Amino acid sequence: MHTIMDKRLLAPNVYRLEVGAQLIAERRKPGQFIILRVNEESERIPLTIVESDPVAGTIVLVFQVMGEGTRLLASLEMGDEIRDVVGPLGHPTEISHYGTVVCVAGGIGVAPMFPIAKGMADMANTVISIVGARTRDLLILQEEIQSVSSEVLITTDDGTFGRHGFVTDALKERLESGFTPDAVVAIGPLPMMRAVAETTRPYGIKTIVSLNPIMVDGTGMCGGCRVSVGGQMKFACVDGPEFDGHQVNYAELANRQRMYRDKEACKIRSLIP
């Protein structure tokens, strides 16, 4: 059992949980994730570890209510228990000295991006962060990301804050003006990561994306998380979750992510008496 030590609403439908998980808190590295199961009936949900406190033995998770599983998770309060938490899973982000690194985060992708940006800054990289959200209210962790970046560019789809447009607009403009970073890390919704990869492709800039296919076990046992990278089958849970953004077959992944759309609807209906 894993106790929820703290719960905060970061933005509409976006929550931050601090969950007791001693072993994971001690071991995890930026870029790794956990899989949790709220109770006996619920699904196994993968979530990136945002931060951890090895002393208190807690990990921080940030999630947006999307389907049934996250709705159930959001219904838990401080002091409540999560039945199973397993991790840390996946390979940690390759944090090293690249030079200048652009961290592009969309939506709640900022949360998993923060430890990576911090790690990059600690390795004496110049970190430029580009953060995008649909609207002003959905911008989260601004202060944190500021604290590790030498520059932060903010975009909102509706222009309510920062620059009006997408993260890729900001990125593209920079690249076109002759700026060439040594690496780009993109975390966010799949179309966004794809767009970032397309933006950097002509410049041949190393671009890392963090994939989030549907998973079950997270140990390489089911193959449900398989993705095509450079024409090869990879299991995102053990071979990833981060891959070379220029090699990923995004269309296939987008399709696979939609596999249970109709079932989600069915589940939600069943929960409303």
Added chain:
Amino acid sequence: MNPSENAVERNPERRKPQPARPRQVMPERPPLERNRDFAEVATGFTAEMAIAESERCLQCKKPLCVQGCPVGIDIPAFLRFIADGDFAGSINRLKEDTNLPAICGRVCPQETQCEEKCIVGKRNQPIAIGALERFVADWERENGAVKTPVVGAPTGKRVAVVGSGPAGLTTAGELARRGHAVTVFEALHEPGGVLVYGIPEFRLPKEIVRREVDGLRAMGVEIRLNTIVGRSLTIDDMFAQGFDAVFVGSGAGLPHFLGIPGENLNGVYSANEFLTRMNLMKAFRFPDYHTPVHVGKKIAVFGGGNTAMDAARTALRMGPESVKLIYRRSEAEMPARAEEIHHGRDEGVEFVTLTAPVEFLDDGKGWVAGVKIIKMELGEPDASGRRRPVPIEGSEEIIEIDTAVIAIGNSPNQLIPQTTKGLETTRHGTLIANEATGETTKTGVFAGGDVVTGAATVIQAMGAGKAAAAAIDDFLMKRANAEELRQYREKLSGFFLVDSPRRTPEERLALLRSLGVPEPESFLAKRLPQWDARVDELLDPSSLDMMPVHVSHAQARYVRGAIQSLPEDVKARIFSAKLGPTGVGEAIRSLYLREKGISLPEDFAVASVTLLDDLRQSVRVVVQDGGRSLTVDVVRMNADAEIVYSAVAEELGIAHCRAEIVPTPKGDKAAVSVVPSGVRLSDEGALSDEYFREQWPFLVDKVAEQEALADFLGTETGPDSYTITTEPVSVVADNPLEMFHYLPVSNRANEPVFKFLFAKALPDAPVARAKTARDFVVRYETAYGAAAARIKEHWNGIEAALATRKDAVESCSGVELKEALGILKDTFRWNPVSRLTRMYETCIPVQWSAIGKDVWVWRRQKQA
């Protein structure tokens, strides 16, 4: 051979064997009823049927069935009890040979094992051994007759078991029986391996697996779920945490795919995913259980093994129009159990044989809509002896499907070999292991089950687990300790196999006598058990009465664990303030011994040992470990140094035990604490939690100060000046509780001593606990920082002065040292009024007479 010639002398009162009587058929629920639900298909023998069936057995003297059984169960013996109507006797006999009879009775392929060999089968139908095995196991469970096996006396050895499939469960049970402490690490949220995530409920009710697991728990086996070895922790971590051996039973869980176009379309599953969703996640009860699964109207399963059969029959239970099982050879070659093939056919699975998939077709919306197949014919036999299927050109066809399940095999996941140095695999990805013992290429690591054989059977996995358990027991109890045992066994006769706090005074006296100590009584009266005056060890409840002759092998292993955990080419110091012959000093000495001819693990050798420093008897050890070369400086504090240490501690106002030199029975010098002027949390039972709760800030301060000093002496001094590490780390290899003192200061709260304090002092409520834990650490870091600053400020002076007084120090008794320090103080104008003395003014000694031991605790004096 005439069967009757082979028959045993029989009790004349018993009826004659009835081999010609027709074989009893296990009742099954009607196919068209059972293929709609997940309840068990076969309902088992009644008592009458079981007796009748077992009466068919000839009780052969040389039973062929036993040869057919991978674990050699004494089949006639347990059948005979059934024939006599003694079901309890039967199950007890059976359990001598197998740990999982209720499971094996259900899932073993008896028709290719024991039953195939049964002599009765030559003329009539073979005895229904599997059904009888299942019958007695079920009888025991249903009649509440299950007894938890007797667990042997604790050996003090700890074994980690990776994976809770049949191999892991068996190994765990066998080792627990022998008195070893077993912890099972399982990646998933439920124990059982393939038995819970793969084999469906209708073939093996999960309740049965759960009971087996409960039985293990009742034997004291700890099961840690949600723990992925290789990610949550590594095998090397396990050794570092004090496990003495590791068994890897992680199975063959990595699914193979066909490698044909369209395989990643929606609606295409691996059998593992399909079965896991169904069995483990209970997707068949969606939406009550939230995990979805897609089962359309037309399903195709690819493969011909048990997995394929299970997937097909599971799919069938979701009520589709059709389930086709597509296999590239003919039915005769199908590796699935005959019974399952027959069940599948009865229930309505369509078999499409000599057919291979070529491509999955898209419905235009990203879902599978069909499969293009090609017909096959059987050609020449291949390496496996089975005839190789060859495609028939131009025979392509399209079969309309909306769900596909690929069940063409699994191989072992590479996570464990990838994260374990020295653990070698074959080119098929299976672990290299000795067939008879499970020994892998890494010392202390054993393996068995599918991870070694590739996907095989439950009974083989169980058999491998059993064999490995015996080998592990042997490894733990004999070989590993051979050297120590040879040296100490006679004299100690099992003495140190008892945990130190449980030793009686009589035992201690006997030991001292056997070692030739004159006047052992007075020896003990001098509190000699507390030779280990290591300051922070005072906080170790288990070091209450450490004896000088502890098993050095354990220490050698810790040293090795510490060495292995270091990054490549990092020079580290292993610092031990241990005195006398215990601790790392001894460990290194034993390594040294081994260097001179006594055998070592093949990949572990001491290349050289050089003495660095007389004062502290530091040695530099160059070790070859698993192909890499490491230089480790081991700073062993001898008795003199300990005196210095305690004197310095006193001068700096750091809690400690004051020490005096006393010769040990072996002739070494040891320092003995004469005045308990420190904090000793000696007996946790005697100290109320209340005390810990009230006093923890004080205790944390003391620990921090002591550790600052220990770190300082260990990392920043010595003839070779500064140690280079990648992190601000010092390695203190010492007693088990403090063994992993190689964490950066900011992470110290993970150390055993802290965990101990946390556990004692913190409230149970998790939220409050987390908060207090944070306070703990802030407190620690503050105290550590202050003490470190204080030490640094004075150290240069102290060391310089000690160097000039080295002669005096070396021959010192406590008195001489005091003189030396007196000079020191004069030279450096220290304030002779130590901080400790001032602290005494606010502390009162509390003697805990309640437990009748000299346990000293310092309690902060309440202000009047």
